Amino acid sequence: MKNLLSLVFFFVLAASINEAYAQSFQVIVNEANATESLSKQEVSDIFLKEKTKWADGTDITPIDLKAQSATRVAFSVEVHGRSVGAIRSHWQQAAFSGAGTAPLERSSDADVIEFVKANPGAVGYISDGTAADGVKVLNVQ
Amino acid sequence: MANYKFTIIAFLCAFVIGTSSAFAQTVWEPQTNITGYASTEFNYFDDLEGYNYNYGVAVSEAGILINYKPLSNLTLKSVFVYRPGYSFDKMLNEVSGEYVLNPYLNVKVGRFLQALSPMNTYYYAPVNTSATLPILVSNNEFFPLNIDGISFNGSHGQDFKFKYDLFGGTYTNALFKQTGALGFFGNEVNYFNALNGAEPIEFPDFRNMAYAGTVGFSFKNYVDVGVGFFNPNNEIVDFEMTFAADELYPGSPAGTQVFTIEVEKVTYGANLKLQYNNTKLTGEIWKAELSTPQADMPDYTTFYTELSHRINRVTPYFRYENQDAGALEYERLTAGLNYKPTFETTFKIEYLNYLNEADDIHGLVAAFIFSF
Numbered sequence: 001m002k003n004l005l006s007l008v009f010f011f012v013l014a015a016s017i018n019e020a021y022a023q024s025f026q027v028i029v030n031e032a033n034a035t036e037s038l039s040k041q042e043v044s045d046i047f048l049k050e051k052t053k054w055a056d057g058t059d060i061t062p063i064d065l066k067a068q069s070a071t072r073v074a075f076s077v078e079v080h081g082r083s084v085g086a087i088r089s090h091w092q093q094a095a096f097s098g099a100g101t102a103p104l105e106r107s108s109d110a111d112v113i114e115f116v117k118a119n120p121g122a123v124g125y126i127s128d129g130t131a132a133d134g135v136k137v138l139n140v141q
Numbered sequence: 142m143a144n145y146k147f148t149i150i151a152f153l154c155a156f157v158i159g160t161s162s163a164f165a166q167t168v169w170e171p172q173t174n175i176t177g178y179a180s181t182e183f184n185y186f187d188d189l190e191g192y193n194y195n196y197g198v199a200v201s202e203a204g205i206l207i208n209y210k211p212l213s214n215l216t217l218k219s220v221f222v223y224r225p226g227y228s229f230d231k232m233l234n235e236v237s238g239e240y241v242l243n244p245y246l247n248v249k250v251g252r253f254l255q256a257l258s259p260m261n262t263y264y265y266a267p268v269n270t271s272a273t274l275p276i277l278v279s280n281n282e283f284f285p286l287n288i289d290g291i292s293f294n295g296s297h298g299q300d301f302k303f304k305y306d307l308f309g310g311t312y313t314n315a316l317f318k319q320t321g322a323l324g325f326f327g328n329e330v331n332y333f334n335a336l337n338g339a340e341p342i343e344f345p346d347f348r349n350m351a352y353a354g355t356v357g358f359s360f361k362n363y364v365d366v367g368v369g370f371f372n373p374n375n376e377i378v379d380f381e382m383t384f385a386a387d388e389l390y391p392g393s394p395a396g397t398q399v400f401t402i403e404v405e406k407v408t409y410g411a412n413l414k415l416q417y418n419n420t421k422l423t424g425e426i427w428k429a430e431l432s433t434p435q436a437d438m439p440d441y442t443t444f445y446t447e448l449s450h451r452i453n454r455v456t457p458y459f460r461y462e463n464q465d466a467g468a469l470e471y472e473r474l475t476a477g478l479n480y481k482p483t484f485e486t487t488f489k490i491e492y493l494n495y496l497n498e499a500d501d502i503h504g505l506v507a508a509f510i511f512s513f
Contacts, residue, residue: 050362051299067484085484086454089267092176092484092512096220097262098254101174101208 024074025125028113028135032120033058037139044079046123048090049100054121062103063115063124071109071127079140169213177205178512180266184322186504190336192323199225199322201508202266204234214241218253222265224320231315234264234287249292249308256294256306257284257355257369258425259412260445270456270479272489272508275425275445276464279320279327282441283408283427284353284371285312302359304367309352312373321506329473329495330466336499337469350374357412365414375403405432408441419451431467439467455480458491471497477506485512 027043029035035054038046045051047062054060065072067084076084091102106112109126116122116135126132182201189195204222211217220235237251254262261278263269264286277283290310297303320326350373357367379401386395410427424446431438442465449458456479463472477491487510495502 053299086481088484089481089512093263093268095174095176095206095208096265096268098218098256099262101172101210101216104170104172 024128025071025078026128026130026132027123027125027138027140028116028132029123029138030116030120031134031136033123033136035138037141039141040079043123043140044081047079047103048087049103058121061119061122063112063122064103064105065109065112065125066105066107069107071125075125171212172208172210174208174210175206176513177203178265178267178510179203180508180510182272182322182509183507184325184504185506186323186325186502188500188502189323189325190332190500192325194323197322201225201321204265215239220265224318226319226324230313231318245295245297247292247294249294250290252287252289253292253308254286255284255288255308255353255371256292257353257371258410258427259365259367259414259423260425261286266508266510267487267512270449270458271447271460271475271477272491272506273321273326273475273493275447275460276329276462276473277425277427277443277445280317280330280464281315282330282466283410283429283443285315285351288312288351288353300361304357304359305355307352307354309350311348311350314347314349314376325504329464329471330469333469333471333497333499336497339468347377349376362416364416366412368409368411370407370409372407375405378402378404402433402435404438406430421447421449421451423447441466449479454482469497471495486510487512 027038033054034056042051046060047064049062052060065075067088073084076082076087080087082090088102091100094100095102104115106115106124109130112124112126113130113132113135116124123138179200180202181198183196183198185196186192187195200223202222202224204220206218206220209217216239218235218237218239219233221232222234223232233252235251235253237249237253239247239249241247254264256262258277260269260275261284264274264278273279278286288308288310289312290308292306292308294306294308295304317327317331319328325332351371353369353371355367355369357365359365379399382400383397384393384395387393388395406429408427408429410425412425413423415422424444426444427442429441431440443463445460445462447458447460449456458475458477458479460475461472462475464470473496474494475491477489480488487508489506489508489510491506493502493504493506495504
């Protein structure tokens with residue numbers, strides 16, 4: 001019994017270790033958006049669709065990168081504090097329970113920038129090294 | 142015709158109110174979301190009377206969800222879930238369209254999971270933390286799983302939110318549908334009734350009209366409370382009684398007689414969710430008042446509470462349930478672990494203990510779920 005409890009303890013411990021990522025993304029919005037900065041919690045709430053309006057009342061439209069993207073992996077851990085898989089599970093749960101659907105996805109930084117340029121309420125994230133031409137980069141604390 | 146009056150009025154209201162759509166995206170693009178799962182379940186019970194085996198393994202659920210959003214204010218949803226022994230009608234859990242009339246009012250038409258109990262909307266295996274559904278949901282003694290009809294629902298507020306859902310339509314009686322590898326879950330009432338010497342209850346698959354509603358408040362993710370009611374038309378129930386020779390009158394033969402009764406039923410209940418970081422406490426209490434033209438019947442009550450705490454990929458959970466089904470009362474304790482290493486794989490293992498004066502049952506359930 002003692003061995004079994006030890007096994008369960010180590011199993012729980014190993015499964016609960018989180019990897020740490022340095023911030024390697026920039027959060028972008030449409031140039032017409034008056035917002036200058038957001039907290040990580042606000043960004044998380046936006047991408048989980050728990051915060052749905054900008055300060056001026058405009059609807060927020062978050063846009064994600066594909067699940068395989070290294071930028072999304074870093075964004076997910078840094079902003080949500082959870083893995084991409086956990087966030088996908090969150091959206092699967094929301095879809096089945098009728099609580100909502102996941103944000104749209106794009107496969108590249110260029111596609112995210114194009115989407116944000118075309119949609120005044122959009123917010124996305126791109127890799128740190130990508131030039132954010134034609135969009136506004138937010139300060140995320 | 143009278144049975145359809147509510148649905149027709151509801152439809153007319155929806156069209157009279159009109160639309161005022163808000164388009165968030167300058168250029169809308171249709172969205173399709175497909176997700177699904179297959180759950181293989183192992184059941185073991187230490188001592189089950191009348192079952193050929195006390196352990197078994199089966200594909201207990203396999204489901205697919207398709208969401209299609211052709212317009213920013215229209216969502217079409219269908220969910221089909223295979224369960225062993227279910228008819229096609231029972232497996233077609235949802236097929237509905239929901240139209241956002243304005244930020245405070247959505248209209249949903251079709252077949253949908255009713256939202257009276259938050260746990261009822263967590264019916265599907267990857268969504269439910271535990272490997273088994275609460276008895277409240279699996280037995281359908283208080284409300285059905287889904288409704289064919291119309292729902293007016295919406296919410297107001299961001300951090301502090303008011304929510305409502307008023308719906309009506311036709312439901313199919315799905316009382317005591319057996320689930321799990323052994324088909325024991327959903328059968329508890331008849332099982333314990335048989336042990337206590339009572340007659341088993343057989344409910345025909347009738348269709349009936351009902352109207353229902355729920356209102357609730359939430360504050361961010363921390364607090365969520367709600368109340369609801371379910372009011373069906375009188376249910377026509379056949380029940381069978383077996384008589385021994387001379388039991389009815391001197392010289393009466395042994396035999397079985399079927400009685401038909403009309404049952405008036407109103408159910409109401411409340412739910413609560415408290416969450417702080419990764420710790421979550423949920424609970425629901427429901428009561429069903431039953432009567433026939435001849436006499437009052439004992440009320441049914443149910444209560445459950447579930448505590449869970451997520452530690453990254455592992456979520457230990459504990460649930461207590463108390464079920465008072467008229468003359469039969471029993472409790473169930475459940476303790477388990479949910480381990481989700483990736484989105485695609487989930488493993489759940491749990492211990493169950495049923496407590497009833499006729500018998501205590503100890504069980505083990507393990508479920509392996511693939512998601513996509």
